[in-house]
Amino acid sequence: MRFQELTQPRLAAVDRANTLVVVPIAAVEQHGPHMPTGTDNLICTALAEAVERNHPERVLLTPTLWLGASAHHLRFGATLDAGLDNYIAILADVARSLLDDGFCRLLFLNGHGGNVDPLKVALRITQTEYPESLLVGGSYWSVADDLLREVLDGDHKSVGHACEFETSMILHLHPKLVDHERIADAGELVPDQMHGLFVSRDMWQRTASGCTGRPNLATAEKGARLFTGLIERLDAVVERCLAEPLGVEYTDFVF
Template sequence: MNAAPPLRLAEMTTEEAATAVTASPVVIIPAGAFEQHGPAMPLATDTIRAEGVAERVAAALAGRAVIGPPLPVGVSPHHLAFAGTVTLTTTTLAAVVREYVESLYRHGWRKVLVITGHGGNNATLSTVAQDLLTTHPGLQFAWTPVTPLAADVVSGMGVSEVHGHSGEAETAQMLHLAPGLVHTDRLTAGTTSTAQLDPLSRLSRHGAHPALVVRYDRLSPNGILGDPRRATAEDGQAVVDAVVVRVVAFVKEWLDA
């Protein structure tokens, strides 16, 4: 019995990659970050989540998509007050994404999907998508966040009034995808209510007002938004499964368009 073809370009020979251009017309690029995730989770949390989703999406597409090179460092200046955080500027990330895409385009791929586990990458990916409409009109470039795709599942988890980074949803996903990297004995609550935020920090929260970006050490002394002690692996699986189903449905429709 023949083994299943590799899902990752990194594991292919150059001959296999040449064949994959036709057989697997979508390249999925997992994008994450290298930043603090509180006292209980690793710096690579966002990359691990993006890669976990990418692997499941590629597997569900049964060979019609391959996983390209990851983007393990993202735009994280708002976390630099916490040790270990490494960041790219928006200009650098945009340049790297474009150069990944240009290489793939040169070999014949015309559909690229970036799955980002880090919200700090969103603005840059939007800018790159707009620029590629001019520089590569034959390319179709899509990107998606992870957790926001399952907002309905997250809302049913009983999350805190203030939740997000390193909180219930992210921790739950890690308990499902990489439980050995979560120090459950170190899980602790962070900022869980707007009453804990100073006036400037309150303005940074999403709402019907202009956007304001502040450092995470201003939002939360320990870098956590929410209470990760409430997280379960079962909730994490529900979030990941919902995200995968929705991305797979999009890609199938995209391939048939």
């Protein structure tokens, strides 16, 4: 089921207790010299739509929230940013809109690393107002560490920025949007960690090219394998969210 394709009466008839609302969230921002600015949006939307197709009666898919928290890319240009306070408020308001409409199982499927922290804050705020609801959020790649290790060849076997992973995914999904002649090794990334502590640096300080990792190792074939593997893992997440008990007390979750 797709939220924006349904009428009000058809939405009103959806079984609230046994439906998972999936809200894809992403970003539009610079992705180096070879990748489209909508990379995060394109990948996250494709994954979310595939999940909905696999669960057409039990997943309600909202339109992708394409604007994200992207201030750390602004110095490169080619970036649209919501601002952290605004973004937290937007996410919380979207959750409230769905919860006030009677839905009680929400999954915010994230496709941009900069959204992770504000998403957690928004869900914490909302959970205190709707403790009886299931509020789940996280990045789609968080469920696939084993898949990334298996498929990626470079020394950065994780999801970075316009990296081997993202470039492979876009080569699979939208190959015409990639500037093939400008794909290159991104060099070393300046870390945002020091002795296990977070160091706040924007991308201008961390990479010269605006991308990370080894995009030169990307292939469409890797993208296809990654896409299939991610859908398998996300399908399992959906099943778990639909089976998870709802409640407001400790005893509601202890068997």
